[in-house]
Amino acid sequence: MNQAVLNWIDEMAKMTKPDRIVWIDGSEEERQRLTAEAISTGELLELNQEKLPGCVYHRTAENDVARVEHLTFICTKKKEDAGPTNNWMDPEEAYKKLAGLFDGAMKGRTMYVIPYIMGVPGSPFSKVGIELTDSIYVVLNMRIMTRMGKVALDQLGESAEFVKGLHSKADLNPERRFICHFPQDNTIWSVGSGYGGNVLLGKKCFALRIASYMGQKEGWMAEHMLILGIQDPQGNVSYVAAAFPSACGKTNLAMMIPPETFKGYKVWTVGDDIAWMRVGPDGRLWAINPEAGFFGVAPGTSAKSNPNALATVQKDTIFTNVVLTPEGTVWWEGMGVEPPAEALDWKGNPWTPDSGRVGAHPNSRFTAPARNCPSISPEWENPQGVPISAIIFGGRRAKVAPLVYQSFNWQHGVYVGAAMASETTSAATGAVGVIRRDPMAMLPFCGYNMGDYFAHWLEMGQKIPNPPQIFHVNWFRTNEAGKFIWPGFGENFRAIKWILERCAGQGKAETTAIGYVPTEDAIDLTGLDITKETMHSLLEVDPEAWQNDIANQKEFFTKFDRLPQAIEDELVSLEKRLQG
Numbered sequence: 059m060n061q062a063v064l065n066w067i068d069e070m071a072k073m074t075k076p077d078r079i080v081w082i083d084g085s086e087e088e089r090q091r092l093t094a095e096a097i098s099t100g101e102l103l104e105l106n107q108e109k110l111p112g113c114v115y116h117r118t119a120e121n122d123v124a125r126v127e128h129l130t131f132i133c134t135k136k137k138e139d140a141g142p143t144n145n146w147m148d149p150e151e152a153y154k155k156l157a158g159l160f161d162g163a164m165k166g167r168t169m170y171v172i173p174y175i176m177g178v179p180g181s182p183f184s185k186v187g188i189e190l191t192d193s194i195y196v197v198l199n200m201r202i203m204t205r206m207g208k209v210a211l212d213q214l215g216e217s218a219e220f221v222k223g224l225h226s227k228a229d230l231n232p233e234r235r236f237i238c239h240f241p242q243d244n245t246i247w248s249v250g251s252g253y254g255g256n257v258l259l260g261k262k263c264f265a266l267r268i269a270s271y272m273g274q275k276e277g278w279m280a281e282h283m284l285i286l287g288i289q290d291p292q293g294n295v296s297y298v299a300a301a302f303p304s305a306c307g308k309t310n311l312a313m314m315i316p317p318e319t320f321k322g323y324k325v326w327t328v329g330d331d332i333a334w335m336r337v338g339p340d341g342r343l344w345a346i347n348p349e350a351g352f353f354g355v356a357p358g359t360s361a362k363s364n365p366n367a368l369a370t371v372q373k374d375t376i377f378t379n380v381v382l383t384p385e386g387t388v389w390w391e392g393m394g395v396e397p398p399a400e401a402l403d404w405k406g407n408p409w410t411p412d413s414g415r416v417g418a419h420p421n422s423r424f425t426a427p428a429r430n431c432p433s434i435s436p437e438w439e440n441p442q443g444v445p446i447s448a449i450i451f452g453g454r455r456a457k458v459a460p461l462v463y464q465s466f467n468w469q470h471g472v473y474v475g476a477a478m479a480s481e482t483t484s485a486a487t488g489a490v491g492v493i494r495r496d497p498m499a500m501l502p503f504c505g506y507n508m509g510d511y512f513a514h515w516l517e518m519g520q521k522i523p524n525p526p527q528i529f530h531v532n533w534f535r536t537n538e539a540g541k542f543i544w545p546g547f548g549e550n551f552r553a554i555k556w557i558l559e560r561c562a563g564q565g566k567a568e569t570t571a572i573g574y575v576p577t578e579d580a581i582d583l584t585g586l587d588i589t590k591e592t593m594h595s596l597l598e599v600d601p602e603a604w605q606n607d608i609a610n611q612k613e614f615f616t617k618f619d620r621l622p623q624a625i626e627d628e629l630v631s632l633e634k635r636l637q638g
């Protein structure tokens with residue numbers, strides 16, 4: 059047995075004082091046993107096994123339904139290394155404070171030891187973590203989201219190089235809830251929550267916050283990006299990676315089905331949330347999806363918007379905070395089917411469709427194995443990853459950003475990513491619909507100084523002989539009535555097709571102040587009912603709106619003491635171009 063692992067577990071058990079310690083092996087027998095146990099205590103509810111085989115239901119505490127960014131900390135020795143966009147705590151102080159909360163937190167409970175791999179076993183990209191938790195819900199979610207159990211211990215061998223994750227629900231009191239990251243110690247401590255984004259430590263905590271720090275040191279990138287492949291009628295597949303903030307359409311785009319008119323085209327899903335990217339021997343950027351499942355937003359998922367996601371969650375899925383029907387099935391707003399006449403809402407209260415309240419929490423989620431997905435790419439477990447032709451940034455912008463545009467070059471593209479903004483969503487606690495700057499969709503997920511992160515992006519550009527082209531998209535422009543004017547979902551394929559044409563040196567574009575914008579006839583609109591006026595407003599670059607946005611960007615960037623000169627230069631150049 060690995061002595062470093064044993065010593066660490068011993069130390070954590072002395073602090074948390076569980077009644078027993080159970081090692082997770084990842085077997086089917088173990089899944090059944092733990093599921094039965096969680097059902098017997100009410101932690102999980104069994105669903106209708108005829109209609110939803112292998113599926114279970116879970117409710118979180120009412121005040122524990124999303125990531126808590128104000129309680130999430132990067133604990134580096136120097137405050138500057140966490141940077142201006144992260145909450146910071148001194149590591150010594152953080153360990154001490156959380157040790158107080160962890161002290162005896164597992165008394166009367168079991169500590170589960172979950173060894174897991176982010177990435178495919180044996181891949182040069184992959185990394186091992188171990189999560190200690192007192193929640194069966196966490197174990198069963200990690201079983202879907204990662205490759206875990208024996209396979210991870212085999213990969214680790216005698217090495218002491220693993221990410222040490224400790225989680226306890228403790229008393230679930232939000233006053234005593236903290237998600238602390240110690241990138242310099244490869245350590246994550248999460249206490250007082252049972253919500254996925256705070257407690258599935260392989261996901262946001264490791265695969266983004268800790269991994270972004272590793273990537274900067276080791277010369278690779280960990281990004282909040284989906285990965286998809288687009289196959290053309292000749293059978294060639296091109297891959298793109300796209301960064302959108304939480305609940306802004308990554309899962310939907312990753313599983314998109316092209317509109318009927320595009321015969322012979324097919325979209326393959328490689329990943330829906332996280333990409334780890336390295337320069338390949340051929341000088342291109344290669345990406346893997348380090349996860350093994352999808353932790354997706356339920357509301358809005360329908361046979362019309364995302365049939366692949368709906369098919370994915372028909373078996374072996376954990377549903378969290380959705381509506382529970384009397385027949386033991388699930389429902390949510392925007393599912394595209396009649397709501398049940400009466401049911402239990404996400405809080406467990408009796409609910410009817412005319413109650414005037416939503417039945418499912420807006421951030422209710424499904425946890426489903428990626429292999430269930432009808433569009434899963436044949437390459438999704440390729441240990442070498444897939445080559446990326448285009449990087450896409452995007453957000454929710456009612457105004458300002460056009461449907462799609464291309465940056466002039468890598469440096470300009472990095473600036474476009476750094477200047478990203480989006481309206482906030484229910485994926486994190488706090489106000490919804492407020493515009494905030496969210497560079498590369500990484501504001502809540504960058505594990506070090508974001509100025510250094512921009513510098514790392516700029517440096518990566520120097521290291522990739524054949525870098526991807528960088529684009530920006532916005533599916534969320536609205537009219538005066540506040541309605542989305544672009545149909546979105548599968549129709550987004552039309553913008554992606556233009557992006558790939560541009561990568562191939564084709565595709566018509568107009569050079570504007572902000573970058574290359576499609577000419578009004580450049581996007582293939584065959585079979586789409588959309589007026590010329592609408593297309594015009596979708597592609598419009600309004601100099602005044604952009605000037606206002608620049609003012610907001612400047613305010614944001616003044617917080618940075620390590621802002622690379624190149625970012626500032628790009629901003630100044632844009633301002634000059636806008637003034638004509």
Ligand SMILES: Nc1nc2c(ncn2[C@@H]2O[C@H](COP(=O)(O)OP(=O)(O)OP(=O)(O)O)[C@@H](O)[C@H]2O)c(=O)[nH]1
Pocket residue numbers: 302303304305306307308309310311330331353354355357358359363485533534542545546547550
């Ligand atoms: N109007 C419009 N809404 C969309 C589009 N794509 C996704 N949405 C909606 O945006 C919400 C979130 O979409 P997801 O695809 O789950 O977002 P995500 O980026 O994967 O979210 P995280 O899992 O939080 O990272 C859902 O309610 C979708 O229905 C689109 O093209 N147009």
Ligand SMILES: O=C([O-])CC(=O)C(=O)O
Pocket residue numbers: 124125254255256261262303304305331353485486
């Ligand atoms: O982490 C979560 O809670 C879910 C997620 O993917 C995100 O918010 O981006």
Ligand SMILES: [Mn+2]
Pocket residue numbers: 282303304305331
């Ligand atoms: Mn996400």
